Amino acid sequence: MTAWRGGRCYGAGVSASQPVRGTRVRGTRQAEALASALECLAGFRSAQDIHAELRRRGERIGLTTVYRHLMVLSEDGAVDTIRDEDGETLYRRCETSEHHHHVTCRSCGRSVEVEGRAVELWADRVAAEAGFVDVDHTVEIFGLCPACAAK
Amino acid sequence: MTAWRGGRCYGAGVSASQPVRGTRVRGTRQAEALASALECLAGFRSAQDIHAELRRRGERIGLTTVYRHLMVLSEDGAVDTIRDEDGETLYRRCETSEHHHHVTCRSCGRSVEVEGRAVELWADRVAAEAGFVDVDHTVEIFGLCPACAAK
Protein backbone atom coordinates (compact mmCIF):
# COMPACT_ATOMS: atom_id res chain seq x y z
CA MET A 1 0.00 0.00 0.00
CA THR A 2 1.24 3.41 -0.94
CA ALA A 3 1.96 5.92 1.80
CA TRP A 4 -0.94 8.01 2.83
CA ARG A 5 -1.07 11.31 1.01
CA GLY A 6 -3.32 14.26 0.78
CA GLY A 7 -5.20 15.46 3.81
CA ARG A 8 -7.40 18.39 4.53
CA CYS A 9 -7.37 22.03 5.32
CA TYR A 10 -6.46 23.15 8.79
CA GLY A 11 -8.42 26.38 8.56
CA ALA A 12 -11.41 27.07 10.79
CA GLY A 13 -14.85 26.16 9.57
CA VAL A 14 -13.70 23.21 7.56
CA SER A 15 -15.34 20.04 8.72
CA ALA A 16 -16.64 18.20 5.68
CA SER A 17 -14.54 15.39 4.29
CA GLN A 18 -14.38 17.26 1.01
CA PRO A 19 -12.22 20.38 0.84
CA VAL A 20 -14.21 23.57 0.79
CA ARG A 21 -14.73 24.93 -2.71
CA GLY A 22 -11.83 27.12 -3.66
CA THR A 23 -9.31 25.49 -1.33
CA ARG A 24 -6.65 22.99 -2.14
CA VAL A 25 -4.80 20.36 -0.23
CA ARG A 26 -1.05 20.26 -0.28
CA GLY A 27 1.11 17.18 0.18
CA THR A 28 4.00 17.88 2.47
CA ARG A 29 7.18 16.13 3.46
CA GLN A 30 6.04 16.09 7.10
CA ALA A 31 2.65 14.50 6.46
CA GLU A 32 4.31 11.74 4.50
CA ALA A 33 6.95 11.12 7.15
CA LEU A 34 4.30 10.80 9.83
CA ALA A 35 2.21 8.43 7.73
CA SER A 36 5.24 6.29 7.17
CA ALA A 37 6.08 6.19 10.85
CA LEU A 38 2.54 5.20 11.75
CA GLU A 39 2.81 2.45 9.18
CA CYS A 40 5.74 0.90 11.01
CA LEU A 41 4.94 1.47 14.66
CA ALA A 42 3.25 -1.59 16.08
CA GLY A 43 1.28 -0.26 19.02
CA PHE A 44 -0.25 2.77 20.62
CA ARG A 45 2.23 5.61 21.08
CA SER A 46 2.06 9.11 22.46
CA ALA A 47 2.45 12.08 20.15
CA GLN A 48 5.78 12.81 21.79
CA ASP A 49 6.96 9.25 21.23
CA ILE A 50 6.03 9.45 17.58
CA HIS A 51 7.74 12.80 17.25
CA ALA A 52 10.89 11.40 18.87
CA GLU A 53 10.78 8.43 16.49
CA LEU A 54 10.60 10.76 13.50
CA ARG A 55 13.52 12.79 14.75
CA ARG A 56 15.44 9.57 15.31
CA ARG A 57 14.89 8.80 11.65
CA GLY A 58 16.38 12.15 10.75
CA GLU A 59 13.13 13.78 9.78
CA ARG A 60 12.84 17.50 10.36
CA ILE A 61 9.38 17.96 11.80
CA GLY A 62 7.96 19.93 14.69
CA LEU A 63 5.98 18.53 17.57
CA THR A 64 3.14 20.91 16.78
CA THR A 65 2.84 19.47 13.32
CA VAL A 66 2.72 15.93 14.68
CA TYR A 67 -0.11 16.92 16.99
CA ARG A 68 -1.95 18.66 14.19
CA HIS A 69 -1.80 15.74 11.80
CA LEU A 70 -2.69 13.20 14.46
CA MET A 71 -5.73 15.24 15.35
CA VAL A 72 -6.94 15.31 11.77
CA LEU A 73 -6.14 11.67 11.12
CA SER A 74 -8.08 10.64 14.18
CA GLU A 75 -11.06 12.76 13.20
CA ASP A 76 -10.95 11.07 9.83
CA GLY A 77 -10.80 7.65 11.43
CA ALA A 78 -7.36 6.88 10.03
CA VAL A 79 -5.88 6.53 13.50
CA ASP A 80 -7.38 5.30 16.75
CA THR A 81 -6.80 7.06 20.04
CA ILE A 82 -6.93 5.88 23.61
CA ARG A 83 -6.05 7.50 26.91
CA ASP A 84 -3.53 5.77 29.11
CA GLU A 85 -3.86 5.71 32.88
CA ASP A 86 -2.02 9.03 33.17
CA GLY A 87 -4.48 10.66 30.82
CA GLU A 88 -1.97 10.89 28.00
CA THR A 89 -3.41 10.33 24.54
CA LEU A 90 -1.97 7.44 22.53
CA TYR A 91 -2.30 6.99 18.79
CA ARG A 92 -2.15 4.08 16.41
CA ARG A 93 -2.98 3.51 12.77
CA CYS A 94 -6.49 2.10 12.47
CA GLU A 95 -6.89 -1.11 10.54
CA THR A 96 -10.62 -1.20 9.99
CA SER A 97 -13.47 1.16 9.39
CA GLU A 98 -15.81 -0.91 11.53
CA HIS A 99 -16.62 0.07 15.09
CA HIS A 100 -14.21 -1.76 17.36
CA HIS A 101 -12.28 -1.77 20.61
CA HIS A 102 -8.76 -2.70 21.68
CA VAL A 103 -6.83 -5.08 23.86
CA THR A 104 -3.68 -3.12 24.56
CA CYS A 105 -0.42 -3.98 26.28
CA ARG A 106 0.26 -1.75 29.26
CA SER A 107 3.96 -2.29 28.85
CA CYS A 108 4.76 -1.98 25.13
CA GLY A 109 1.58 -0.53 23.66
CA ARG A 110 1.01 -3.42 21.28
CA SER A 111 -2.66 -3.68 20.52
CA VAL A 112 -5.21 -6.00 18.97
CA GLU A 113 -8.42 -4.71 17.47
CA VAL A 114 -11.49 -6.63 18.58
CA GLU A 115 -15.12 -6.46 17.67
CA GLY A 116 -17.80 -7.70 19.95
CA ARG A 117 -21.47 -7.68 19.24
CA ALA A 118 -21.99 -8.76 22.85
CA VAL A 119 -20.66 -5.53 24.39
CA GLU A 120 -22.47 -3.33 21.96
CA LEU A 121 -25.76 -4.97 22.79
CA TRP A 122 -25.04 -4.87 26.50
CA ALA A 123 -24.14 -1.18 26.44
CA ASP A 124 -27.26 -0.26 24.49
CA ARG A 125 -29.51 -2.32 26.71
CA VAL A 126 -28.09 -0.99 29.96
CA ALA A 127 -28.33 2.61 28.79
CA ALA A 128 -31.89 2.11 27.56
CA GLU A 129 -32.92 0.60 30.89
CA ALA A 130 -31.60 3.72 32.61
CA GLY A 131 -33.61 5.86 30.20
CA PHE A 132 -30.57 7.45 28.59
CA VAL A 133 -30.53 8.50 24.96
CA ASP A 134 -27.91 9.58 22.43
CA VAL A 135 -25.72 6.87 23.87
CA ASP A 136 -22.08 6.30 23.32
CA HIS A 137 -19.48 4.14 25.05
CA THR A 138 -15.80 3.62 25.65
CA VAL A 139 -14.45 0.13 26.22
CA GLU A 140 -10.75 -0.53 26.58
CA ILE A 141 -8.99 -3.65 27.74
CA PHE A 142 -5.45 -3.47 29.09
CA GLY A 143 -3.08 -6.26 29.99
CA LEU A 144 0.31 -7.71 29.23
CA CYS A 145 0.90 -9.06 25.76
CA PRO A 146 2.46 -12.53 25.40
CA ALA A 147 5.92 -11.05 24.73
CA CYS A 148 5.88 -8.71 27.71
CA ALA A 149 4.37 -11.35 29.98
CA ALA A 150 7.26 -13.67 29.17
CA LYS A 151 9.74 -11.26 30.74
CA MET B 1 -26.48 8.35 57.76
CA THR B 2 -23.83 10.18 59.70
CA ALA B 3 -21.23 12.14 57.81
CA TRP B 4 -18.13 10.26 56.87
CA ARG B 5 -15.36 10.70 59.38
CA GLY B 6 -11.87 9.46 59.85
CA GLY B 7 -9.58 8.86 56.94
CA ARG B 8 -5.98 7.89 56.71
CA CYS B 9 -2.50 9.19 56.97
CA TYR B 10 -1.03 11.09 54.08
CA GLY B 11 2.53 10.08 54.87
CA ALA B 12 4.48 7.87 52.47
CA GLY B 13 4.43 4.14 52.98
CA VAL B 14 0.91 4.01 54.30
CA SER B 15 -1.26 1.88 52.09
CA ALA B 16 -3.16 -0.54 54.31
CA SER B 17 -6.78 0.22 55.01
CA GLN B 18 -5.95 0.17 58.72
CA PRO B 19 -3.92 3.04 60.13
CA VAL B 20 -0.33 2.15 60.82
CA ARG B 21 0.29 1.20 64.44
CA GLY B 22 1.19 4.24 66.42
CA THR B 23 -0.61 6.71 64.20
CA ARG B 24 -4.06 8.12 64.61
CA VAL B 25 -6.56 9.40 62.19
CA ARG B 26 -7.76 12.93 62.46
CA GLY B 27 -11.21 14.09 61.52
CA THR B 28 -10.87 17.56 60.19
CA ARG B 29 -13.36 20.24 59.37
CA GLN B 30 -12.32 20.03 55.73
CA ALA B 31 -12.67 16.28 55.41
CA GLU B 32 -16.12 16.47 56.87
CA ALA B 33 -17.20 19.29 54.60
CA LEU B 34 -16.04 17.38 51.56
CA ALA B 35 -17.82 14.22 52.65
CA SER B 36 -20.99 16.17 53.15
CA ALA B 37 -20.73 17.78 49.74
CA LEU B 38 -20.19 14.40 48.09
CA GLU B 39 -23.24 13.16 49.92
CA CYS B 40 -25.42 15.79 48.26
CA LEU B 41 -23.97 16.08 44.78
CA ALA B 42 -25.91 13.85 42.43
CA GLY B 43 -23.46 13.15 39.64
CA PHE B 44 -19.86 13.12 38.59
CA ARG B 45 -18.10 16.41 39.23
CA SER B 46 -14.60 17.71 38.72
CA ALA B 47 -12.41 18.50 41.71
CA GLN B 48 -12.67 22.17 40.84
CA ASP B 49 -16.47 21.98 40.69
CA ILE B 50 -16.56 20.35 44.09
CA HIS B 51 -14.20 22.94 45.49
CA ALA B 52 -16.34 25.74 44.11
CA GLU B 53 -19.43 24.14 45.63
CA LEU B 54 -17.74 24.01 49.04
CA ARG B 55 -16.74 27.64 48.80
CA ARG B 56 -20.29 28.51 47.78
CA ARG B 57 -21.42 26.90 51.02
CA GLY B 58 -19.06 29.12 52.93
CA GLU B 59 -16.54 26.41 53.75
CA ARG B 60 -12.93 27.48 54.07
CA ILE B 61 -10.99 24.80 52.24
CA GLY B 62 -8.18 24.82 49.73
CA LEU B 63 -8.25 23.23 46.31
CA THR B 64 -5.16 21.21 47.20
CA THR B 65 -6.98 19.65 50.12
CA VAL B 66 -9.93 18.73 47.95
CA TYR B 67 -7.59 16.98 45.50
CA ARG B 68 -5.81 15.21 48.33
CA HIS B 69 -8.95 13.85 49.91
CA LEU B 70 -10.49 12.82 46.63
CA MET B 71 -7.34 10.91 45.79
CA VAL B 72 -7.47 8.98 49.05
CA LEU B 73 -11.20 8.40 48.91
CA SER B 74 -10.90 6.99 45.42
CA GLU B 75 -8.03 4.71 46.40
CA ASP B 76 -10.20 3.46 49.23
CA GLY B 77 -13.12 2.90 46.88
CA ALA B 78 -15.31 5.48 48.60
CA VAL B 79 -15.57 7.53 45.43
CA ASP B 80 -15.58 6.50 41.79
CA THR B 81 -13.64 8.37 39.16
CA ILE B 82 -14.07 8.69 35.44
CA ARG B 83 -12.37 10.79 32.80
CA ASP B 84 -14.50 13.02 30.68
CA GLU B 85 -13.81 13.57 27.00
CA ASP B 86 -11.39 16.39 27.80
CA GLY B 87 -9.38 14.12 30.06
CA GLU B 88 -10.55 15.86 33.20
CA THR B 89 -11.12 13.56 36.18
CA LEU B 90 -14.64 13.50 37.62
CA TYR B 91 -15.57 12.18 41.04
CA ARG B 92 -18.69 10.83 42.64
CA ARG B 93 -19.54 9.03 45.87
CA CYS B 94 -19.54 5.28 45.27
CA GLU B 95 -22.64 3.39 46.28
CA THR B 96 -21.42 -0.17 46.19
CA SER B 97 -18.30 -2.13 46.87
CA GLU B 98 -18.94 -4.46 43.97
CA HIS B 99 -17.15 -4.05 40.66
CA HIS B 100 -19.37 -1.94 38.45
CA HIS B 101 -19.56 0.57 35.64
CA HIS B 102 -21.55 3.72 34.94
CA VAL B 103 -24.08 5.21 32.61
CA THR B 104 -23.33 8.90 32.90
CA CYS B 105 -25.04 12.00 31.56
CA ARG B 106 -22.76 14.05 29.33
CA SER B 107 -24.69 17.16 30.18
CA CYS B 108 -25.31 17.15 33.95
CA GLY B 109 -23.06 14.37 35.20
CA ARG B 110 -25.86 12.33 36.72
CA SER B 111 -24.87 8.70 36.80
CA VAL B 112 -26.31 5.26 37.33
CA GLU B 113 -24.19 2.40 38.56
CA VAL B 114 -24.62 -0.79 36.57
CA GLU B 115 -23.25 -4.26 36.90
CA GLY B 116 -22.99 -6.59 33.99
CA ARG B 117 -21.74 -10.09 34.11
CA ALA B 118 -21.94 -10.10 30.31
CA VAL B 119 -19.24 -7.45 29.79
CA GLU B 120 -16.93 -8.94 32.36
CA LEU B 121 -17.08 -12.29 30.65
CA TRP B 122 -16.65 -10.74 27.23
CA ALA B 123 -13.63 -8.71 28.29
CA ASP B 124 -11.95 -11.70 29.87
CA ARG B 125 -12.63 -13.92 26.90
CA VAL B 126 -11.43 -11.44 24.31
CA ALA B 127 -8.24 -10.74 26.24
CA ALA B 128 -7.55 -14.43 26.72
CA GLU B 129 -8.04 -15.08 23.01
CA ALA B 130 -5.39 -12.46 22.30
CA GLY B 131 -3.08 -14.15 24.78
CA PHE B 132 -3.00 -11.22 27.19
CA VAL B 133 -2.64 -11.70 30.93
CA ASP B 134 -3.04 -9.53 34.01
CA VAL B 135 -6.08 -8.07 32.35
CA ASP B 136 -8.06 -5.07 33.35
CA HIS B 137 -10.73 -3.01 31.62
CA THR B 138 -12.48 0.31 31.53
CA VAL B 139 -16.07 0.53 30.37
CA GLU B 140 -18.02 3.75 30.46
CA ILE B 141 -21.32 4.61 28.89
CA PHE B 142 -22.27 8.21 28.19
CA GLY B 143 -25.53 9.67 27.05
CA LEU B 144 -28.23 12.12 27.97
CA CYS B 145 -30.27 11.40 31.06
CA PRO B 146 -34.08 11.61 30.83
CA ALA B 147 -34.11 15.11 32.39
CA CYS B 148 -31.46 16.53 30.06
CA ALA B 149 -32.95 14.81 27.03
CA ALA B 150 -36.28 16.52 27.72
CA LYS B 151 -34.72 19.94 27.19
Next chain:
DNA sequence: CCGATAGTGAAAACCGTTTTCATGCTTTCC
Protein backbone atom coordinates in the same frame (compact mmCIF):
# COMPACT_ATOMS: atom_id res chain seq x y z
C1' DC C 1 8.48 32.16 -12.19
C1' DC C 2 4.74 34.46 -9.29
C1' DG C 3 1.34 35.18 -6.16
C1' DA C 4 -1.99 33.36 -3.15
C1' DT C 5 -2.35 30.79 0.73
C1' DA C 6 -2.03 26.32 3.24
C1' DG C 7 1.38 24.43 6.21
C1' DT C 8 5.12 24.74 9.59
C1' DG C 9 7.26 25.18 14.17
C1' DA C 10 9.56 27.76 18.11
C1' DA C 11 7.89 29.87 21.75
C1' DA C 12 4.33 31.08 24.72
C1' DA C 13 -0.05 30.20 26.66
C1' DC C 14 -3.21 26.99 28.66
C1' DC C 15 -5.04 24.30 32.35
C1' DG C 16 -5.76 20.42 35.27
C1' DT C 17 -3.06 18.45 38.58
C1' DT C 18 0.89 17.75 41.77
C1' DT C 19 4.65 19.41 44.65
C1' DT C 20 6.63 22.45 47.93
C1' DC C 21 7.07 24.18 52.38
C1' DA C 22 5.86 27.30 56.01
C1' DT C 23 2.18 27.44 59.10
C1' DG C 24 -1.57 25.41 61.37
C1' DC C 25 -3.97 21.74 64.43
C1' DT C 26 -4.46 17.38 67.20
C1' DT C 27 -2.74 14.21 69.86
C1' DT C 28 0.53 12.44 73.16
C1' DC C 29 3.46 12.61 76.87
C1' DC C 30 5.06 14.76 81.12
Next chain:
DNA sequence: GGAAAGCATGAAAACGGTTTTCACTATCGG
Protein backbone atom coordinates in the same frame (compact mmCIF):
# COMPACT_ATOMS: atom_id res chain seq x y z
C1' DG D 1 -1.63 22.92 81.96
C1' DG D 2 2.37 23.03 78.83
C1' DA D 3 5.44 21.53 75.39
C1' DA D 4 6.95 18.59 71.85
C1' DA D 5 5.83 15.65 67.79
C1' DG D 6 4.08 15.26 63.47
C1' DC D 7 -0.11 14.99 60.47
C1' DA D 8 -3.02 18.35 57.88
C1' DT D 9 -3.58 22.51 55.36
C1' DG D 10 -3.25 25.72 51.44
C1' DA D 11 -1.04 29.56 48.72
C1' DA D 12 2.11 29.62 45.46
C1' DA D 13 5.06 27.50 42.30
C1' DA D 14 6.13 23.70 39.43
C1' DC D 15 4.78 20.19 36.19
C1' DG D 16 3.61 18.23 31.65
C1' DG D 17 0.73 17.26 27.95
C1' DT D 18 -1.60 19.89 24.67
C1' DT D 19 -3.09 24.02 22.15
C1' DT D 20 -2.49 28.67 20.43
C1' DT D 21 0.08 32.28 18.34
C1' DC D 22 2.17 34.30 14.55
C1' DA D 23 6.03 35.16 11.59
C1' DC D 24 7.90 32.52 8.25
C1' DT D 25 8.13 28.74 4.50
C1' DA D 26 6.73 25.62 0.91
C1' DT D 27 3.43 24.21 -2.38
C1' DC D 28 1.03 24.56 -6.64
C1' DG D 29 -2.26 26.50 -10.10
C1' DG D 30 -1.83 29.81 -13.47
